[in-house]
Amino acid sequence: MKVIEVSDLRKEYRGRNVVDGVSFTVEEGEIFGVLGPNGAGKTTTVECVAGLRVPDSGTVRVLGGLGPAEVRRNLGVQLQSSALPAKIKVWEALDLYASFYPAPADTGALLERVGLSARRDAYYGRLSGGQQQRLSIALALVGRPRVAILDELTTGLDPQARRDTWELIEQVRADGVTIVLVTHFMEEAERLCDRLALIDSGRVVALDSPEGLVSRIGSPQRVRFRPSHPFDDAILRALPEVTGVRHENGRVEVSGTGDLLPPVVSALTAAGVIPADLRIEQATLDDAFLALTGKKISA
Ligand SMILES: Nc1ncnc2c1ncn2[C@@H]1O[C@H](COP(=O)(O)OP(=O)(O)OP(=O)(O)O)[C@@H](O)[C@H]1O
Numbered sequence: 001m002k003v004i005e006v007s008d009l010r011k012e013y014r015g016r017n018v019v020d021g022v023s024f025t026v027e028e029g030e031i032f033g034v035l036g037p038n039g040a041g042k043t044t045t046v047e048c049v050a051g052l053r054v055p056d057s058g059t060v061r062v063l064g065g066l067g068p069a070e071v072r073r074n075l076g077v078q079l080q081s082s083a084l085p086a087k088i089k090v091w092e093a094l095d096l097y098a099s100f101y102p103a104p105a106d107t108g109a110l111l112e113r114v115g116l117s118a119r120r121d122a123y124y125g126r127l128s129g130g131q132q133q134r135l136s137i138a139l140a141l142v143g144r145p146r147v148a149i150l151d152e153l154t155t156g157l158d159p160q161a162r163r164d165t166w167e168l169i170e171q172v173r174a175d176g177v178t179i180v181l182v183t184h185f186m187e188e189a190e191r192l193c194d195r196l197a198l199i200d201s202g203r204v205v206a207l208d209s210p211e212g213l214v215s216r217i218g219s220p221q222r223v224r225f226r227p228s229h230p231f232d233d234a235i236l237r238a239l240p241e242v243t244g245v246r247h248e249n250g251r252v253e254v255s256g257t258g259d260l261l262p263p264v265v266s267a268l269t270a271a272g273v274i275p276a277d278l279r280i281e282q283a284t285l286d287d288a289f290l291a292l293t294g295k296k297i298s299a
Pocket residue numbers: 013014018036037038039040041042043044045152184
């Protein structure tokens with residue numbers, strides 16, 4: 001079942017098309033990513049989906065076309081800008097948000113799940129960045145939504161807190177909540193998303209699974225090494241898997257397709273060249289974005 005259907009969404013600010021004809025659908029139970037550089041129009045898009053901004057044109061259908069009140073009841077939203085007052089306590093914030101819904105989640109169990117039980121009496125302003133993010137996720141889930149929209153939820157977190165948050169998101173999805181995840185971290189998108197829309201300058205430039213996006217670009221693999229001594233590139237260029245060979249500061253980078261490593265290593269070995277510091281790199285979503293738009297996501 002399609003839980004969100006967005007068609008030709010447009011929003012203009014001061015003569016600029018911030019959202020410029022965006023269309024996508026989100027299936028029930030998936031983690032759908034909206035990935036793109038800062039200022040690409042991601043937040044504006046999801047805020048239109050959540051009914052928090054009015055698009056200039058285009059349509060948004062949530063859960064088969066519910067009205068605004070029903071959408072609010074079924075949609076949990078965690079936004080970048082949803083800062084709480086510093087002097088509100090964790091349990092007070094949760095109780096307050098729970099009071100907006102007819103059948104809210106058990107707030108004690110929710111605090112447990114996001115790892116904040118021990119901080120229930122703490123002031124919001126006293127929480128670490130990771131704890132504040134976890135509370136904002138709890139607030140997005142307290143109405144027991146069928147769909148949760150999470151915007152830049154790991155921005156500013158240290159790597160451990162980020163990984164903990166990813167695990168939490170996977171658990172939430174395992175409970176059957178459909179998740180729309182806005183991010184500009186490709187690692188986050190690669191790890192969590194079933195499908196994603198790459199957004200650039202208000203447009204969807206591609207929509208696919210992370211693997212699908214990466215496999216669209218020509219050179220999904222790179223092998224790098226430091227050769228024991230100079231050699232003739234022709235021995236590598238002759239291999240059908242190899243599409244390019246580059247030399248840089250005494251290192252060699254071979255790009256190509258398929259299973260690149262074995263033929264490269266055997267060709268080098270046959271020529272008596274020992275590859276030191278051998279590394280293999282898969283293409284990433286960043287490479288896919290670069291290939292599609294000419295820009296880096298993480299600018
Ligand atoms: N209310 C507004 N009035 C004027 N311009 C706005 C408004 N909201 C957003 N914009 C502009 O629209 C563009 C897209 O903003 P948006 O927040 O949707 O991008 P984003 O992809 O979510 O980026 P970020 O990750 O930085 O939030 C930006 O250039 C922003 O300055």
